Amino acid sequence: MVGSGTIKTLAALVGAMAIGTAVLIAMETAPARPVVSIPRLTQDQDTGIDFALISNTRVPLMYPKWRNIVIHDVGRDGANATKGCHFVIGRLDNPNDGSIRPTSLWADQQDGDHIYMPGFSYNENSVGICLMSDSSRAAPSGSQMKALVRLVRTLQDSCQIPRDHVYLHADLGEDGCPGHFFPKDDFREELPAR
Numbered sequence: 001m002v003g004s005g006t007i008k009t010l011a012a013l014v015g016a017m018a019i020g021t022a023v024l025i026a027m028e029t030a031p032a033r034p035v036v037s038i039p040r041l042t043q044d045q046d047t048g049i050d051f052a053l054i055s056n057t058r059v060p061l062m063y064p065k066w067r068n069i070v071i072h073d074v075g076r077d078g079a080n081a082t083k084g085c086h087f088v089i090g091r092l093d094n095p096n097d098g099s100i101r102p103t104s105l106w107a108d109q110q111d112g113d114h115i116y117m118p119g120f121s122y123n124e125n126s127v128g129i130c131l132m133s134d135s136s137r138a139a140p141s142g143s144q145m146k147a148l149v150r151l152v153r154t155l156q157d158s159c160q161i162p163r164d165h166v167y168l169h170a171d172l173g174e175d176g177c178p179g180h181f182f183p184k185d186d187f188r189e190e191l192p193a194r
């Protein structure tokens with residue numbers, strides 16, 4: 001006859017082992033960084049370039065003004081970053097939202113207010129794009145990344161911006177913007193060198 005105390009002890013042991021195993025499996029299989037799949041936008045079929053994304057301005061688009069593109073997110077910079085950028089992508093409460101929203105700075109083709117580097121004037125000639133995600137906690141969603149690639153490609157094509165003028169804020173001195181879950185290499189691969 002097995003006492004109920006023994007059964008409880010056994011049940012507790014089995015439960016603890018199951019939890020331990022689950023933790024081990026999770027630790028073993030968890031990738032160093034979450035994989036974000038950016039749907040491949042092939043050059044010849046769907047180039048991803050859509051001029052309508054950037055053409056709705058209140059003044060004529062000043063193509064030669066824009067020499068660089070700088071990517072941010074709201075993790076390090078905070079929600080106020082959106083005000084200083086020219087485009088905002090997605091929504092914090094909905095990872096499926098891949099909307100691209102120009103701000104009034106873009107509508108009026110005005111300097112940005114998103115990057116500070118002593119001795120440089122990036123705000124005058126750099127399109128600021130802010131992802132509504134915190135990449136220090138998790139990678140941006142596939143919808144956001146696809147929208148980002150589409151927008152950056154369109155800007156590159158329209159304003160003749162080479163890939164090596166597409167920066168993350170972190171490339172220009174602001175460590176952690178966007179955070180380390182941002183799929184930097186996959187993103188670069190999607191951009192034409194020009």
Ligand SMILES: [Zn+2]
Nearest residue numbers: 072077169177
């Ligand atoms: Zn930033």
